[in-house]
Amino acid sequence: xxxxxxxxxxxxxxxxxxxxxxxxxxxxxxxxxxxxxxxxxxxxxxxxxxxxxxxxxxxxxxxxxxxxxxxxxxxxxxxxxxxxxxxxxxxxxxxxxxxxxxxxxxxxxxxxxxxxxxxxxxxxxxxxxxxxxxxxxxxxxxxxxxxxxxxxxxxxxxxxxxxxxxxxxxxxxxxxxxxxxxxxxxxxxxxxxxxxxxxxxxxxxxxxxxxxxxxxxxxxxxxxxxxxxxxxxxxxxxxxxxxxxxxxxxxxxxxxxxxxxxxxxxxxxxxxxxxxxxxxxxxxxxxxxxxxxxxxxxxxxxxxxxxxxxxxxxxxxxxxx
Amino acid sequence: xxxxxxxxxxxxxxxxxxxxxxxxxxxxxxxxxxxxxxxxxxxxxxxxxxxxxxxxxxxxxxxxxxxxxxxxxxxxxxxxxxxxxxxxxxxxxxxxxxxxxxxxxxxxxxxxxxxxxxxxxxxxxxxxxxxxxxxxxxxxxxxxxxxxxxxxxxxxxxxxxxxxxxxxxxxxxxxxxxxxxxxxxxxxxxxxxxxxxxxxxxxxxxxxxxxxxxxxxxxxxxxxxxxxxxxxxxxxxxxxxxxxxxxxxxxxxxxxxxxxxxxxxxxxxxxxxxxxxxxxxxxxxxxxxxxxxxxxxxxxxxxxxxxxxxxxxxxxxxxxx
Numbered sequence: 001x002x003x004x005x006x007x008x009x010x011x012x013x014x015x016x017x018x019x020x021x022x023x024x025x026x027x028x029x030x031x032x033x034x035x036x037x038x039x040x041x042x043x044x045x046x047x048x049x050x051x052x053x054x055x056x057x058x059x060x061x062x063x064x065x066x067x068x069x070x071x072x073x074x075x076x077x078x079x080x081x082x083x084x085x086x087x088x089x090x091x092x093x094x095x096x097x098x099x100x101x102x103x104x105x106x107x108x109x110x111x112x113x114x115x116x117x118x119x120x121x122x123x124x125x126x127x128x129x130x131x132x133x134x135x136x137x138x139x140x141x142x143x144x145x146x147x148x149x150x151x152x153x154x155x156x157x158x159x160x161x162x163x164x165x166x167x168x169x170x171x172x173x174x175x176x177x178x179x180x181x182x183x184x185x186x187x188x189x190x191x192x193x194x195x196x197x198x199x200x201x202x203x204x205x206x207x208x209x210x211x212x213x214x215x216x217x218x219x220x221x222x223x224x225x226x227x228x229x230x231x232x233x234x235x236x237x238x239x240x241x242x243x244x245x246x247x248x249x250x251x252x253x254x255x256x257x258x259x260x261x262x263x264x265x266x267x268x269x270x271x272x273x274x275x276x277x278x279x280x281x282x283x284x285x286x287x288x289x290x291x292x293x294x295x296x297x298x299x300x301x302x303x304x305x306x307x308x309x310x311x312x313x314x315x316x317x318x319x320x321x
Numbered sequence: 322x323x324x325x326x327x328x329x330x331x332x333x334x335x336x337x338x339x340x341x342x343x344x345x346x347x348x349x350x351x352x353x354x355x356x357x358x359x360x361x362x363x364x365x366x367x368x369x370x371x372x373x374x375x376x377x378x379x380x381x382x383x384x385x386x387x388x389x390x391x392x393x394x395x396x397x398x399x400x401x402x403x404x405x406x407x408x409x410x411x412x413x414x415x416x417x418x419x420x421x422x423x424x425x426x427x428x429x430x431x432x433x434x435x436x437x438x439x440x441x442x443x444x445x446x447x448x449x450x451x452x453x454x455x456x457x458x459x460x461x462x463x464x465x466x467x468x469x470x471x472x473x474x475x476x477x478x479x480x481x482x483x484x485x486x487x488x489x490x491x492x493x494x495x496x497x498x499x500x501x502x503x504x505x506x507x508x509x510x511x512x513x514x515x516x517x518x519x520x521x522x523x524x525x526x527x528x529x530x531x532x533x534x535x536x537x538x539x540x541x542x543x544x545x546x547x548x549x550x551x552x553x554x555x556x557x558x559x560x561x562x563x564x565x566x567x568x569x570x571x572x573x574x575x576x577x578x579x580x581x582x583x584x585x586x587x588x589x590x591x592x593x594x595x596x597x598x599x600x601x602x603x604x605x606x607x608x609x610x611x612x613x614x615x616x617x618x619x620x621x622x623x624x625x626x627x628x629x630x631x632x633x634x635x636x637x638x639x640x641x642x
Contacts, residue, residue: 021359025544026464027396027528028363030456033354038342042349043451045407045440075348086366086449119366119449128407128440128449130364135351143347207348223346 017114019081029116031082031132038140040133042072048125053168058096060187061127062103068210069131070111070191071261075208077141077200078133080193082116083108088123111193141196141206141265146224150204150266152290153275155192157236158213160185162257163245172249178240189261194282196263202274206265212256214312216264218298227295230255232310233303236287255300256312266292338435340402350437352403352453359461361454363393369446374489379417381508382448383424389531390452391432391512392582396529398462398521399454401514403437404429409444432514462517462527462586467545471525471587473611474596476513478557479534481506483578484566493570499561510582515603517584523595527586533577535633537585539619548616551576553631554624557608576621577633587613 021030033039046065048054056064066083073080085104089097108115113131164182167174174182196206205220213235221228235254242250267275272288279286293299300310342351354360367386369375377385387404394401406425410418429436434452485503488495495503517527526541534556542549556575563571588596593609600607614620621631 021459022461022463027393028361028399028452028454030359030361030397030461032359032458035356038351038353039360040349040351041403041405041438041451041453043405043407043439043449045409045442045444045447045449047409047442047444047447050443072348076351078349082362084362084364084451086364088366088368088447117362118364121366121368122371123366123368123447124445126366126368126409126444126447128364128366128451130362130405130449130451131349132362133349137353138342140343140351142343 020114020116023114023116031116034134036137037134038137040073040076040078040135040140041130042069043128043130044068044072045126045128054125056187058100059103062100063107063188065127065129066104066107067189067191068261069129070113070193071189071208071210073131073133074191074193074196075141075206075263076133076135077139077196077206078135079197080111080113080131080133082114082132084130085115085118086120086128087118088121088126090122090124139200141200141203142223143205143207143220144223146205146220146226146266146292147268148226148292148294149269150292151269151272151288152217152228152230152264152266152292153286153288154209154213154236154262154264155195155284155286156260156262157238158209158260158262159241159250159254159257160238161189161259162253163241165259166249166253172245174244175240178238178244181238182241186259189259191261192263192284195278195284195286198278198282199265199267199275202271202278203265203267206263209260209262209264210258212258213260213264214255214298214300220264220266221298227293227297227299228290229293230290230298230300231303232300234287234289236285251310251312341435341437345436345438352437355455357458358455359458361394361397361399361456361461362451363390364449364451365390365393366447366449375446377508379421380424383421384428384509386448386450387425387428388510388512389582390450391434391514392510392529392531394452394454395512395514395517396462396527396584397454397456398460398517398527399456400518401432401434401452401454403435403453405451406436406439407441407449408439409442409447411443411445460521462521462524463544464526464528464541465544467526467541467547467587467613468589469547469613469615470590471613472590472593472609473538473549473551473585473587473613474607474609475530475534475557475583475585476516476605476607477581477583478559479530479581479583480556480562480571480575480578481559482510482580483574484562486580487570487574493566495565496561499559499565502559503562507580510580512582513584513605516599516605516607519599519603520586520588520596523592523599524586524588527584530581530583530585531579533579534581534585535576535619535621541585541587542619548614548618548620549611550614551611551619551621552624553621555608555610557606572631572633
């Protein structure tokens with residue numbers, strides 16, 4: 001199979017999208033922007049043995065490669081619309097590709113996204129997705145918009161992906177049932193696009209939790225020039241995890257684990273009711289875990305009434321530390 | 322140096338661009354489209370020992386990674402505006418990065434392009450650039466627009482990059498002077514952006530020559546459902562190359578070599594004068610090398626009056642053949 005057969009066979013599966021003037025197959029794709037909308041751009045590169053294990057199934061790999069990018073659109077409150085996929089593949093094995101593409105196009109379809117371009121080359125399993133989303137002009141959930149007094153919220157449950165990863169790395173023990181629940185979050189994170197759009201008029205700052213809750217909140221604090229207090233016991237978790245892990249492990253995986261792809265966002269106190277409605281409307285659980293303060297730094301305590309500060313040994317994941 | 326220091330230090334060097342609502346540093350960048358313009362998107366991935374040799378200088382590497390993407394915008398007649406750079410790097414060596422970034426930002430600046438996002442991770446020298454350009458609505462140099470009777474033109478000189486590559490691979494001998502001229506084209510191709518924009522109202526179909534002249538013309542023929550006749554002796558070359566190489570080698574590197582990043586385009590006969598003016602205006606030499614025919618296939622002959630067909634052993638470069 002040649003590179004061009006490959007593109008023809010698997011990638012020319014355009015969805016109906018009247019904004020696409022020219023799809024895959026030319027030097028570039030052409031898209032017509034809608035008036036009144038800004039465009040959002042994000043890129044993520046995923047490499048073997050760094051972002052995924054070599055033995056990952058093609059279905060899970062395709063999901064992860066795409067989901068982490070869709071999650072960036074969720075974090076902006078944007079509607080994901082188009083992607084470009086670059087793939088370095090060791091060989092074009094028909095069966096492997098078929099399974100990869102089925103999963104990739106399945107997830108695209110679920111979010112109404114079209115593949116408009118990319119590149120294929122021989123390589124040792126490396127992927128890059130660039131995603132483009134639409135936002136009503138002037139609206140966005142930016143990191144620099146948190147205000148002192150804001151509540152801090154997170155979606156879903158935190159720390160499951162890191163628990164699964166650490167179990168795989170023999171750093172902790174989990175029962176098969178608990179491991180399986182956690183592994184699903186590691187392998188098949190579900191981007192919170194509906195929530196991001198539902199809170200667009202309510203939340204101040206937001207971002208997705210990819211590097212670890214504490215570190216990602218840190219980005220908001222730095223960008224917004226504010227501080228925060230987080231109540232560790234309020235951070236939503238899988239109850240069985242607290243029983244399976246030591247408290248130290250649980251704290252580490254939950255606050256500094258990463259790979260959760262949930263949203264963390266800040267919003268004024270008077271939006272609590274409206275946020276609960278947005279949570280229901282988007283079918284996404286949300287939990288209030290802290291406050292934005294004027295301290296200029298992140299303080300983690302066990303609970304609202306507790307004043308003993310928890311010192312984190314690691315703030316999260318950094319590819320170059 | 323952490324990933325975030327790296328982004329701060331080297332990448333937050335935004336150019337003044339009032340369309341950028343939000344630059345690097347959030348989950349995604351935000352850009353405001355201009356009314357009356359379509360957007361063009363293209364991505365290219367470059368891997369060590371496939372698209373460049375391991376001993377390439379950081380300056381040449383940065384140039385190539387970016388230039389091949391800018392060339393895709395040139396081939397559409399678009400104005401390149403924004404890029405996202407993903408880089409998998411073995412280590413963040415200060416000196417290497419400094420040299421890479423100087424070259425990368427230098428080329429960005431030359432074309433008035435802004436870096437709006439990307440990703441950095443540990444990897445074995447892998448790069449992906451996504452480039453976004455603007456086009457007046459409804460205009461574009463598409464592959465599917467060639468018409469029977471069109472002239473076929475190319476910019477610059479063809480086959481120099483392939484000659485340098487084959488010399489490096491010990492497939493041919495070139496004098497140091499000739500090799501140096503050819504190597505410049507291999508390492509520092511100059512995207513034909515000004516020409517692409519200058520011929521936007523004149524040319525029918527266009528594309529850049531990345532996979533080899535014959536194969537790239539083949540894409541236009543397939544997309545446009547036409548044929549072509551190419552006059553090999555008319556294809557612009559470095560005269561010294563014809564003396565250094567066997568005729569067979571010269572034909573192969575010129576017609577099937579690839580990596581030239583010149584433009585090949587078709588235009589009606591009555592545009593010849595206007596095209597020469599566009600060539601002058603954009604300071605880019607162009608040469609007429611053939612005709613679009615109704616034969617449905619590509620026929621290569623030595624010259625206009627010659628009817629003996631040249632059989633090409635290879636049509637160009639395909640990553641999966």
